[in-house]
Amino acid sequence: MYATKNSGGVNPHHSNAAASSRFEPHVSSVEAVTQDMMQAAIAGHVEVAPANIDPAFLMQEASIFPINKSNEVSNMNFMNSPPIALPPLAMAPNHFAPVTPVARSPLGTIVCRIGNCCRFMYPEKISEVKQHIYQFHQDLFNRRNSEGKVLCPWICEHRGTQGTCNTALTIDGLAKHIATVHLQSTRKPCRYGCGASLSRGDAELRHIKRDCPLREAARLQASG
Known part of the structure; x- marks a missing residue:
């Protein structure tokens, strides 16, 4: 095995660690954006990004179209909420309803x-x-x-x-x-109950004397 000459006296392991430390925040932010976009896609907001997309492009898209966490949570809560009962449908007035009845006579x-x-x-x-x-x-x-x-x-x-x-x-x-x-x-009914209706006193007297069929029977009953 040949030892690789390190010009400049820089430790390669140290440089790799430094590069890794510089890249880790970028990667973690990309992963966070990717995770947010996945959750938003589940909620029906955006399409899922392809797996081979450039992380720099994701960062640019995230800065242009930020995801609102509060809207996402409220939308998820709305999806999980029970159905809302709608108010009863208002009925149109009946144009054929009966009119107000006429006041009855006193x-x-x-x-x-x-x-x-x-x-x-x-x-x-x-x-x-x-x-x-x-x-x-x-x-x-x-x-x-x-x-x-x-x-x-x-x-x-x-x-x-x-x-x-x-x-x-x-x-x-x-x-x-x-x-x-x-x-x-x-008019008044005949006093003997024969069913005749008489309008005046003199008409009643004439009826009793001449026409009432029950007058004689009533007289005999009273005398007997």
Whole structure:
């Protein structure tokens, strides 16, 4: 074996160690960059670098495109997080929804059917019907004929046909007519229970004397 002459008195082992120490930081930094790029590739950020790539190129790429550790960790946490429940889908408003119902009539009232009035009125008493006519239907006074009568304008059904009553009456008689005939608010059942409905006291007396089939039976029962 021939000994190699060391010109300059430099220890070759010392020079190799120095070179190795100078290169180690570079290699470790390249390995760190390579490891970061591998982890980023797993997370789906960049492509994996080929194995034979120049370390200097990796260092240059790492300086130009630094990897954000915080973004990588947050992305990994997002991938491992459970699925998020989405809020319920907002439904479009229903354009065919029913409209707000019309307010019901107050208790004990009926709707006036004189023309297009459609106001609520209380039919229990003739005086209340008369007050409604004087308050809302004063035009009827201008319709009186030479005898001072008007045709009843109440809309009713007669023999399957709907139309106005047209009975000739005075204004005061009209209120009584509407209450007794059309509204039947003053009608009372026969006191003997035969089922007849009577509108006035005199009509009830006539019914009892002439027409009630139970009157005689009730009289005999009371006397016996």
